Amino acid sequence: MTGLFLEVLNRSISAGWLILAVVGLRFVLRKAPGWSHVLLWGIVALRLICPISVESSLSLVPSAQTIQEEALSGSGITVHTGIGPVDDRVNEYLEERTVRNVPEPAQEGTNVMALLSFVWVCGGSVLVLYSVFSYLALCRRVSTAVVLRDNIFRSERVGSPFVLGMFGPKIYLPTRLSEEELTYVVAHEQAHIRRGDHWWKPLGFLLLAVYWFHPLMWLAYVLLCRDIELACDEWVVREFDREQRANYSQALLACSIGRRSVAACPLSFGEVGVKERVRAVLNYKKPAFRIAAAAIVACGAAAVCFLTNPAGQEEAVSQQLTLERVVELARKGEALTWGDFDGFCYYEAGSGLYIRVYEIDEKFTLRIGGGEVGPKVSPMYIYLEADTGVSDYIDIRREDAVAFISRHQGETVLSEALDTVNWQLDADLDRDGRPEGFQVRETAEGELYVLEVQKQDGTVLWSEEAGIPHIGWSAVLLYKKNGQDYLIRYQPAMYQGFGSYTCTLFALEGGQPSEVETWSVDFDLSVGQKTDEMRAFEEAVNGMLENATVLLSTLEGRLVAEPKTAAEVPQLYPVDFGLE
Numbered sequence: 001m002t003g004l005f006l007e008v009l010n011r012s013i014s015a016g017w018l019i020l021a022v023v024g025l026r027f028v029l030r031k032a033p034g035w036s037h038v039l040l041w042g043i044v045a046l047r048l049i050c051p052i053s054v055e056s057s058l059s060l061v062p063s064a065q066t067i068q069e070e071a072l073s074g075s076g077i078t079v080h081t082g083i084g085p086v087d088d089r090v091n092e093y094l095e096e097r098t099v100r101n102v103p104e105p106a107q108e109g110t111n112v113m114a115l116l117s118f119v120w121v122c123g124g125s126v127l128v129l130y131s132v133f134s135y136l137a138l139c140r141r142v143s144t145a146v147v148l149r150d151n152i153f154r155s156e157r158v159g160s161p162f163v164l165g166m167f168g169p170k171i172y173l174p175t176r177l178s179e180e181e182l183t184y185v186v187a188h189e190q191a192h193i194r195r196g197d198h199w200w201k202p203l204g205f206l207l208l209a210v211y212w213f214h215p216l217m218w219l220a221y222v223l224l225c226r227d228i229e230l231a232c233d234e235w236v237v238r239e240f241d242r243e244q245r246a247n248y249s250q251a252l253l254a255c256s257i258g259r260r261s262v263a264a265c266p267l268s269f270g271e272v273g274v275k276e277r278v279r280a281v282l283n284y285k286k287p288a289f290r291i292a293a294a295a296i297v298a299c300g301a302a303a304v305c306f307l308t309n310p311a312g313q314e315e316a317v318s319q320q321l322t323l324e325r326v327v328e329l330a331r332k333g334e335a336l337t338w339g340d341f342d343g344f345c346y347y348e349a350g351s352g353l354y355i356r357v358y359e360i361d362e363k364f365t366l367r368i369g370g371g372e373v374g375p376k377v378s379p380m381y382i383y384l385e386a387d388t389g390v391s392d393y394i395d396i397r398r399e400d401a402v403a404f405i406s407r408h409q410g411e412t413v414l415s416e417a418l419d420t421v422n423w424q425l426d427a428d429l430d431r432d433g434r435p436e437g438f439q440v441r442e443t444a445e446g447e448l449y450v451l452e453v454q455k456q457d458g459t460v461l462w463s464e465e466a467g468i469p470h471i472g473w474s475a476v477l478l479y480k481k482n483g484q485d486y487l488i489r490y491q492p493a494m495y496q497g498f499g500s501y502t503c504t505l506f507a508l509e510g511g512q513p514s515e516v517e518t519w520s521v522d523f524d525l526s527v528g529q530k531t532d533e534m535r536a537f538e539e540a541v542n543g544m545l546e547n548a549t550v551l552l553s554t555l556e557g558r559l560v561a562e563p564k565t566a567a568e569v570p571q572l573y574p575v576d577f578g579l580e
Helices: 001-028 033-047 086-101 105-141 180-197 197-210 214-239 242-255 274-282 289-306 314-318 323-330 400-410 530-547
Strands: 146-148 154-155 160-164 171-174 354-360 364-370 380-387 394-397 420-424 435-444 448-454 459-465 476-479 484-494 498-507 514-524 549-553
Touching: 001 033, 001 214, 001 289, 001 394, 033 197, 033 214, 033 514, 086 154, 105 530, 160 180, 171 180, 180 197, 180 214, 180 242, 214 242, 242 274, 289 380, 323 354, 354 435, 400 549, 435 549, 448 530, 448 549, 459 476, 484 530, 498 530, 514 530
Parallel strands: 154 171
Antiparallel strands: 146 154, 160 171, 354 364, 364 380, 380 394, 420 435, 435 448, 448 459, 476 484, 476 549, 484 498, 498 514
16 A cells, blocks of 8 residues: 555656646636646646656656655655755755654654555545535435436526536536526536536546645646636637627526535536636637647647656666765765665665665675665675675775775776685695695586585585575685684574574584584564674674684675685674674
8 A cells, every 4th residue: 555655646746746837837828728728637637647657858847756665665755856955955854853753763664654645545535435425415406306308407406507427417407597597507518518527527536536635636626627617618608799698697697606615516507716707708709729729739748748757767866876976985984874875876686685786887896785774774884895806895984995996996807707716725624634625616607606625636525505695695614623623604694674693613524514513593683782692692603703714705795715814804704793
């Protein structure tokens, strides 16, 4: 339901610009044929109904999606009107309200949208029920009406003439009308039927019931009802002489009715704007051809400019992140939040854990990740990476971004993808008195890697896979304890809202894995602070990692395929639960 409401909300905002334009065009085209005004409201209806809109460089709609889809997630509500100063002030206000009033900001957007969706449905239901009950009450009132001829009825319980029904419409008249008034009134109501107005007005009210929350929709509906009556009057009197127009005006005055709050009843002869209609009838002149042509051109221009969305909408919302901007952002240090990177082009990687990848140029990439996203939330890491064929990156909050960029500006990329990396370490994992060799091979380009522990004759003693996608994240390290060599498998998995960390110490004595000890902890990010179980895991695992050598790591989607100390791999050491 919230998704539907977001779509309706954005359509109403886009249509609001068109309504303002139509109000202005009505004034400019006040001497144009009345049908042109009704046609303009038809364009508004099309904008509100049509789910598909093409892009055009001529579009005058500032933004097709003012309220962003992030409002449906836990990241709060943001707006994009297409008008920069407005966006800045409104979004700043929304962020301040979120931080000040809501203890769990990650749920603010969802809660607000759910509440607004409920209110929207209730408001629309009230209007629909009002219309249904009004229609049933009117049907009951005219149930005793007497047939005059064809589809024309007379009733003492009717105060003003009107057309009732969409299928097989009937004309109802009060009994007090004189024969002369009857002639003009019947001509008017029959013109309504021929023009299809008994379809237009219910459609307008139905759209009002859907978009009732937008003030301009109420203005549009009132003006639509008025323009329908003016256009119908014009249709009827176009062949009348001055005397007939005067008599028609008298009939209008005789049938005029009091103003209602919302005209949900059928088309009525004396329903709205009687004074304006009388003046228009008495002063009617057939519009010149050039005025009618100008009205057609204006309607066409309104359709082109407001039924289309601005071209390159996505590009207008997002811009390319540059190294200059990265340096500027890095100056904020630990104060950097997800909100600082809104508006820049990125793509998502991994699953469960939020990861955004911002491609800067052929060499540099910025990668941001964390278990919780929000305009005021600090990411778990913000890595600036240099693609030089080896793993090299820094967290711009804690290290010198300018020095890192300068160091790599003159370097060239060594290789597009890892093929095979071999190295020898002083490690005897199978306890046979001879050291083993290590090899990392790429088995699926850019995604899957295998670490092999090989005996001196090339026989594979043991192997382990690790992947760049989130589901395959893992790290294998070499660890010495009491003069013996062991392997560590470390798998810290962070998902949306919770985490599950596991660390296993094992040996390969005799060529078979033999578990020595395992530490594991599951935790909920909403707790906001470390538990005793988390502290115990942190103390035990950090104690091993700080003295271990990384053999292979794909944690956080970053490949490390060469011997490094754990301290050189910040996504691995120290243990990070994503909590303050």
